[in-house]
Amino acid sequence: xxxxxxxxxxxxxxxxxxxxxxxxxxxxxxxxxxxxxxxxxxxxxxxxxxxxxxxxxxxxxxxxxxxxxxxxxxxxxxxxxxxxxxxxxxxxxxxxxxxxxxxxxxxxxxxxxxxxxxxxxxxxxxxxxxxxxxxxxxxxxxxxxxxxxxxxxxxxxxxxxxxxxxxxxxxxxxxxxxxxxxxxxxxxxxxxxxxxxxxxxxxxxxxxxxxxxxxxxxxxxxxxxxxxxxxxxxxxxxxxxxxxxxxxxxxxxxxxxxxxxxxxxxxxxxxxxxxxxxxxxxxxxxxxxxxxxxxxxxxxxxxxxxxxxxxxxxxxxxxxxxxxxxxxxxxxxxxxxxxxxxxxxxxxxxxxxxxxxxxxxxxxxxxxxxxxxxxxxxxxxxxxxxxxxxxxxxxxxxxxxxxxxxxxxxxxxxxxxxxxxxxxxxxxxxxxxxxxxxxxxxxxxxxxxxxxxxxxxxxxxxxxxxxxxxxxxxxxxxxxxxxxxxxxxxxxxxxxxxxxxxxxxxxxxxxxxxxxxxxxxxxxxxxxxxxxxxxxxxxxxxxxxxxxxxxxxxxxxxxxxxxxxxxxxxxxxxxxxxxxxxxxxxxxxxxxxxxxxxxxxxxxxxxxxxxxxxxxxxxxxxxxxxxxxxxxxxxxxxxxxxxxxxxxxxxxxxxxxxxxxxxxxxxxxxxxxxxxxxxxxxxxxxxxxxxxxxxxxxxxxxxxxxxxxxxxxx
Amino acid sequence: xxxxxxxxxxxxxxxxxxxxxxxxxxxxxxxxxxxxxxxxxxxxxxxxxxxxxxxxxxxxxxxxxxxxxxxxxxxxxxxxxxxxxxxxxxxxxxxxxxxxxxxxxxxxxxxxxxxxxxxxxxxxxxxxxxxxxxxxxxxxxxxxxxxxxxxxxxxxxxxxxxxxxx
Numbered sequence: 001x002x003x004x005x006x007x008x009x010x011x012x013x014x015x016x017x018x019x020x021x022x023x024x025x026x027x028x029x030x031x032x033x034x035x036x037x038x039x040x041x042x043x044x045x046x047x048x049x050x051x052x053x054x055x056x057x058x059x060x061x062x063x064x065x066x067x068x069x070x071x072x073x074x075x076x077x078x079x080x081x082x083x084x085x086x087x088x089x090x091x092x093x094x095x096x097x098x099x100x101x102x103x104x105x106x107x108x109x110x111x112x113x114x115x116x117x118x119x120x121x122x123x124x125x126x127x128x129x130x131x132x133x134x135x136x137x138x139x140x141x142x143x144x145x146x147x148x149x150x151x152x153x154x155x156x157x158x159x160x161x162x163x164x165x166x167x168x169x170x171x172x173x174x175x176x177x178x179x180x181x182x183x184x185x186x187x188x189x190x191x192x193x194x195x196x197x198x199x200x201x202x203x204x205x206x207x208x209x210x211x212x213x214x215x216x217x218x219x220x221x222x223x224x225x226x227x228x229x230x231x232x233x234x235x236x237x238x239x240x241x242x243x244x245x246x247x248x249x250x251x252x253x254x255x256x257x258x259x260x261x262x263x264x265x266x267x268x269x270x271x272x273x274x275x276x277x278x279x280x281x282x283x284x285x286x287x288x289x290x291x292x293x294x295x296x297x298x299x300x301x302x303x304x305x306x307x308x309x310x311x312x313x314x315x316x317x318x319x320x321x322x323x324x325x326x327x328x329x330x331x332x333x334x335x336x337x338x339x340x341x342x343x344x345x346x347x348x349x350x351x352x353x354x355x356x357x358x359x360x361x362x363x364x365x366x367x368x369x370x371x372x373x374x375x376x377x378x379x380x381x382x383x384x385x386x387x388x389x390x391x392x393x394x395x396x397x398x399x400x401x402x403x404x405x406x407x408x409x410x411x412x413x414x415x416x417x418x419x420x421x422x423x424x425x426x427x428x429x430x431x432x433x434x435x436x437x438x439x440x441x442x443x444x445x446x447x448x449x450x451x452x453x454x455x456x457x458x459x460x461x462x463x464x465x466x467x468x469x470x471x472x473x474x475x476x477x478x479x480x481x482x483x484x485x486x487x488x489x490x491x492x493x494x495x496x497x498x499x500x501x502x503x504x505x506x507x508x509x510x511x512x513x514x515x516x517x518x519x520x521x522x523x524x525x526x527x528x529x530x531x532x533x534x535x536x537x538x539x540x541x542x543x544x545x546x547x548x549x550x551x552x553x554x555x556x557x558x559x560x561x562x563x564x565x566x567x568x569x570x571x572x573x574x575x576x577x578x579x580x581x582x583x584x585x586x587x588x589x590x591x592x593x594x595x596x597x598x599x600x601x602x603x604x605x606x607x608x609x610x611x612x613x614x615x616x617x618x619x620x621x622x623x624x625x626x627x628x629x630x631x632x633x634x635x636x637x638x639x640x641x642x643x644x645x646x647x648x649x650x651x652x653x654x655x656x657x658x659x660x661x662x663x664x665x666x667x668x669x670x671x672x673x674x675x676x677x678x679x680x681x682x683x684x685x686x687x688x689x690x691x692x693x694x695x696x697x698x699x700x701x702x703x704x705x706x707x708x709x710x711x712x713x714x
Numbered sequence: 715x716x717x718x719x720x721x722x723x724x725x726x727x728x729x730x731x732x733x734x735x736x737x738x739x740x741x742x743x744x745x746x747x748x749x750x751x752x753x754x755x756x757x758x759x760x761x762x763x764x765x766x767x768x769x770x771x772x773x774x775x776x777x778x779x780x781x782x783x784x785x786x787x788x789x790x791x792x793x794x795x796x797x798x799x800x801x802x803x804x805x806x807x808x809x810x811x812x813x814x815x816x817x818x819x820x821x822x823x824x825x826x827x828x829x830x831x832x833x834x835x836x837x838x839x840x841x842x843x844x845x846x847x848x849x850x851x852x853x854x855x856x857x858x859x860x861x862x863x864x865x866x867x868x869x870x871x872x873x874x875x876x877x878x879x880x
Contacts, residue, residue, distance in 0.1 A: 037787065041804065057804035061788075589807040594786045624809040629828035670814045682784040682815040690780075690817055700819030704753035704769035708724075 011099040012084060013046045013091065016076070018606065021584065023073055024591060031069050033592050037061050038077055040588030040630075047583055047632050048103040050092045055081060101607075107519035108577035109605045110172060113160035115494035117519035118142045120157055120172055121578035125525035127179050128571030136183035137190045138522045139176060143493050144216035145209065145255050147184065148238055150177025151247050151559070154340070154371060154488050162603050163575050166612040168540035171562065171570050178567045189258055195222035200507050203228065203286040205272050208236020209489045210480030211292035212259055213496030214503070219262040221504050226286070227264060230271035232323065236294055237481075238489060240319040241341065243348045244555035249322075273448035278476070288503045290469070291454070291462060291478040292496065295442035295486055301336070305394030306438075310401035314345040314439025321348055330434020331355045334404060336391055337439035338368040343375060345439040346383045351553055358431070359385045362409040362421050377558065380548055390423055394436060403432040444482050454478075461485060468512060469499035477503055521578060527635075527651025530572050532614035535652045538573045541566035575610060576650045579635050582608030586627035586636060586649075594677075597621040597655075614654045621647055621655035623671035640668045662695035664702070669695035715777050716797030718835060719862035720849060722770035725872075726856035729754060729768035733848035733857060740836055740847035747822035749773070749833040750848055770857065772848070773820035773833035775799045781832075784815035790830075793837070800834035803827065835859070 017039055024035045041058050044050050059081055065074030081088070090096045095103055106112075110120040119138055126135035139146040153173050161169035183189050202218050204211045207229035215225045233239055235252050260266060270276060272293075281289065298313025300306055312327060314337065320327055333354040335346040338361030350357045359378070361368060364387050368375060379385065389406035396402050408427035414420040444460040455463040455472040462478040464470060469477035479495030481487060498517050505512045543559040551558060562570065582600065587609070590598040597620035600609035623645045628636045637648045640659055645668070647655040657671040670678075675692060683689045694702060729752055737750045749772065756766035775792075779799050782790045789805035790812050792798070801812075801821070806829040812821040813830065824831040836846040844850065849859035858865065 033786065037805065040807075051804065053802065053804035057802060061805075589809075592787045592807050593809045593811075624811065626807040626809040629808040670810070674809075674811070675814055678784045678811045678814045681786070681811070682780040685783045686778050686780065692814065692817075696813045696816065696819040696821070698819070699817060700751060700771050701753055703818045704771055705755050707769055708755045708767045 009099060009101075011046070011097050011101040012080070012087070013042055013097075014099075014101055014607070016080060017042050017046065017584075019076075020073060021602070021609075024588075026072075027069055031065065032596075033594060034061050034064055035069070035073050036588045036591035038073060040585060040592065043583055043585055043588065045088070045091050046102045047585070048095050049632060052092065054092065055085075055088060105521070106581055106607060107521070109160040109162055109603075109608075110157040110170075110577070111519045114142075114157045115491045116142045116497055117494075117517070118157075118176075119520070119522035119578070121574055121576050122521070122523040122525050123179065124170065124172070124175055124571050124574045125528065125576065126523070127175060127567055128528040128574075129525065132179045132182040132186070133190050135179040137192070139180070140189060140192055141520075141522055142497065143490070144213055144259055145238070145489075145493065146176050146189075147180035147251050148209075148247055148255055149490060149493070150174060150180055150561070151251070151557075152238075152242055153490050156488075156490070160605070162577055162605065162608075162610045163573055165601070165603055165610065166575075170574050171541055171543075171566075174541070174543055174559075174562050175567060175570055178562045181561065184254060192220055194220055194262060198222040198224075198507075200224070200287045201226065201285050202288045202290070202503060202507075203281045203284075204290045204292065206236060206292040206294055206480070206482070207231075207234035207266055207268070208292055208294050208480060208492060209238055210294075210492035210496040210499075211236070211290060212256065213493040214290045214292065214479070214500045215264045215496075216259045216262065217497055217500030218503060219259070219264050221500070223504075223507070225264045227266045228270040228272060228276065229266060229268045230275075231319075232268055234266045234268065236292075237492075240322045241315060241344070243318065243321070243344050243351075245347070245351070245551070245558045246344070248555075248557050273451065278452045287475065288507055289476045290496075290499050290503065291471075291476065291482065292480040292492070293444065293446070293448070293462070293478075293482040294492075295444050295481045297443045297445050298438060299441035299443050301391055301438055301440065303391055303393050305396060305401070308394055308396040308401040309399055310396075310435045311394060312435060312437045314341050314437055315442055317345055317437055318348060321352060326352045329354050332433040333357050333435045333437065334431060334433045335359045335437045335439055337361055337441075338363045338370060338387075339439070339441075340370045340374060341442075342439035343370045343378050345437055347378050347381060349437065350381055350383060351551075351555060353553075354434075357383045358433075359383060360389050360391070360406065360431070361385070361387060362390050362412050364388055367412055377545075381551060389429065390421060391436075392423075392425075392428065395430075401433075401436055403430050404436055405430045442481070442486055446482065466495075467498060467517070468502040469495065470502060475506060477506075524579070527576060527579070527648075528572050529648070529651050529653070532618060532652050532654040534572065536614055538569045540573070541570055576635075577608070577610070579633055580611065580650055581633060582610050583632070584609045585630040585632065589626040589630040593622070593624055593626050595620055595622045595624065598627055598649075611649060614649075614652065617649075617654045621657065622674040622677055623647060623655060623657040624674050645671050660693075662698050663693040664698040665695060667695050715862070716775040716793075716799070716835070717861055717863070718775075718796065718798070718840070719858075719860060719865045720772060720835065720846065721858045721865065723856040723858070724767055724769070726854045727752075727768040727770065728854050729766070730853050732851045732853050733770065736847040736851035737833070737836075740839075741831060743824060743831065744826055747824045747831050749820075749822055749831055770848075771818065771820075772835075773799060774818065775833075775835070780815040780817065781812035781821055784811040786811060790821075796840075798835050798837055798840070799832070800837055801830050801832055803829050806830055 020039050062074045062077040108121045123135040123138040155173040157172045158169040201224040204227045207227045215227050218225050298315045346359050388409045390409045392405045392407045408424040446456045446460045449456045462483050464478035464483045469479045477499045479499045480492040587598045587600045597617045599613045603610045625638045628638050639646050645657045645659050659668040731752050751771045753769045757764040787805050789802050808828045821830045821832045845859045849857040
């Protein structure tokens, strides 16, 4: 039967937990313990660990509050218990949550943020264990370009990294390049498993990151795949848009070869609409089609003088350079644009001859969309950047460009935050130059679409479903920049990966997965062992760079990546959000026990807490082990070694406590700190001081002996 | 103390451990936790004969229980109506403070649930008018459970009989 209950965005239990969590800090003593207990009981229900005892327990704890705590904690919880009784029962008895937000294993924030959902914590941990081939294998499950992405990805994963809230994010991008390089240098990437051969053939138009990714994933599913490319080599923007000093061509070639080795055929010099058409492909026996045609045209400024000789498009310049025929430029060159492509263009121009390269952009330094470190490198390489100027018209002499007039840009975005620059036409300036290169964006060449009745938007983008890639034509799918406009390579790869799933469903006649394309956990790798001080003190590693003087007039790779030592450190810095769900149960029980040693922090990812405060734990942990039991994922470990009890959180040892051993059997039974706390609580309050030198089991045996000592046998 | 008295007549006990088994079965426990145990003491010479005592060790349900004051979460409680000391599993977080506090080793560790389990005189059975599992199963009829006020002291009877026989 179909479940007709309407989905709700978030469960009221999660809402209550989030509201009550900050209250713990507001109270002291037994009230604090009780608030923690309420949050713990609610969290256990959310995590599927609730029992029938939970509701009466919540009720009895909620009834104990007085005054302020009664208003803020007690009453809300009691009314929740009354009004939401039925839903609470469903959580407990049926393990069912109407909102669908309970009982879930959350992917790590980094994996969630990666458009292709690479299982980042797993591959980082594998690198930490020196299992490089396996680490690369994990990445290859979600993308075919571990090394290329490791060199050029703008890493949205690092924005989401929770370590960034403790100090700085893990160098995830560079770690990918590191492990891919080691795997490639030690016998090549591990070969992924390929499904049995299927008879259907698939055609892919465009050999960029999106098209090649679709080819890769379909080949893994056993399909015969042919990729058509109009340029002489495959790679798309990875080859023609990204300069070789960032992504050396031999690295790209190796990764493309791995795809070809799966049986994918790549036909270059094949332009769609000219050398072949949809009908000719159908006649050749292809059953499904993927258009990943990208954005191959440089966008125009639409100001007078754009057709003068000496005016070039940014993408065209990069493409010509990649093809080995860079354009001839004068000594003085201006690059228009403030994005990553503009920086790539300026740095490329700097390497092919001109003496003086300037960038001019609309944005202020803070607004510039290019990556900060790329801008920094460009400046270091001698490029001057002028901010808040917009070209007004291009001037020339005898049909050749000579100078450009700029007007002051007063704002780039309008009140709605849309790109809509306004200018002050009174503040003008003129710059002379031999060439001007326009790197202000790209547009699609979708002239091929009309003859085959493929729908496109007025802006020239192919109309396709952003999730499944379906177009208006059956069996024809599309994705990548050509569909959604200029985005980063990993978006194109992800679109290709999703399209491969949709095309497989189309070809096999099966239903597409629901919900589609969730992050998949690729392993459950052991924690790396380290001390808390190491965990806290290790700082983010930066890529090794070749010296400035070695960069000019060549396209040598500038960023050399991480050393072995740096890579190990980065792996150690990872907080392992794949294993630690940040449910906070460890903190709650620690507060209930009264130790207050584990203190987690709320994060930008509101669905989870994170553990940063190792020092507080070290100082206050009593080694009772409640957290070990509370963690539903087995992330906390307590080990007795010699005379010490060691407690570790996701592999990081935060506490080492002296142990008490039983006088009779010699077994360790409690930490000295814990035993003293017990004595304080029990003996002192009862006015009796017992000498406790035996473990519980020996205590019982000894008591039994004592009871028979003066036995009278009646 | 609780209002109940669970008396073991050591003279009759044959150490069969049925009480222990019944207790675990009633509480659905694995091998390790033993809310009650039979501890053999001896053998030693009594009137020239080697004798072993089998000591029944449940919880004594103290008047001022160490475990209750040691428990930081309020899971360990003394039932006001009859003084039974019991654990509320929803409140127990498994810190084992009660185990360190009890001088008789009565609270037991249940690794399966990560919580403490202990003798509670089988509260639900008592509330239903039954006797605890141990006293119900005892093969030698050496375990007696009743309200302390109603309990006949067998030792006194036996002593009286012994005097009478002289």
